[in-house]
Amino acid sequence: MTPRGIADPDSFIRTETARLAPPLVPEITLHLATESLPIWQRTEEELGEIGLPPPFWAFAWAGGQALARYILDHPETVRGKRVLDFASGSGLVGIAAAKAGAAHVACADIDPFAHAAIALNAALNKADAVTVLTTDVVGTAGSWDVVLAGDIAYERDLAARVFAWLQALSARGADVWIGDPGRSYLPRDRLEKVADYAVPVSRELEDSEIKATSVWRPRR
Template sequence: MTLEAFIQARLTLEPVPGVPEVRLHRAGPRSGLMRLAEADPDFGSPYWARPWGGGLALARYVLDRPDVVAGKRVLDLGAGSGLVAIAAALAGAGEVRAVDVDSYAVAAARLNAAANGVTMEVAQTDLLDGDPPDAELMLVGDLFYDPALAARVELFLRRCLAAGIAVLIGDPWRAPLPADRLRVVAEYPVADFGDPNGATRAAAVFELEG
């Protein structure tokens, strides 16, 4: 069975809690993700199989404020399941690109985009050490969960900001987030499935300022 067929067969396609406009293939207790992990030593953490708090908040904000993305070239950095990119496409973005370093995330994002009837480019790549991309708006959902990664992400986003790219970040106030250097523009209660207990918590949308 191919990865795409596995996701379609074992991860239920259903509306996202708090963002029902978007449907995702989401893992459940009987999805059998351990089969993928056992078959591939590079499987890693299946963060792409569940929506995380920062992505939920950012997707909700984009759908509530379509003017933020309307007609713009938008890039979803660390897209995971593609939730935020899909929300941007549904909200009227002119062009949407979703990137992630994980091949499983890329496969899931492509399937989820098709399931929601949106067109977007999905690519497996690491942009963090390169030049700013061709975009007008950078969307970043829940990439500040690890201190080392958070430092790389912030440096890259500041290069993007200096190049004239606006930056919006969704995050449930995780410890590595540089909150003192960000401006809160919205806040939402979310069911953060990135946490083991799936607890509901506050997540915010932040604007990166120079």
């Protein structure tokens, strides 16, 4: 049974967040947590009872901010193309792709609350090209021209599985772009760096207030 007070994800998100612009991407407004610990603690207590993951969707993570910034500054990366925003969270990167002129953007996440957050944030930014993809896409071939992935190298086994899939997509011709703030399991030997950013972040979530963050792509 869904815990009382969070039966409606839309209402929960509207109540627990504020409309804020990520520091590195002021063109986009998202429903974000104003403080990290309260929403994290509440979701651990309540959402955890129904098996949902932590509220990654409530924060603009450094990897996503850097990747969104890169896309907005280099719209030719996605313009007119079919785009997948993998592990989308808030939808930040996918919304950036839509604003940069992507023909269609599928924002994929396995968290039902992320699905609601993506839809709310896409509507807030009038990103009509964005749709929500609710299935686990890892391992699928897909028909995307561009695959975007922000901050996905924080857990060893997951990173190994995801990067093998991204490498396969790249080998089949998809353009793969990755935003990462120095997470432990980024396979740097298989990637080439294309841009660096200094991303303001919350000290409650990270080990510093500015994260040196890079955009990468697989070596061809």
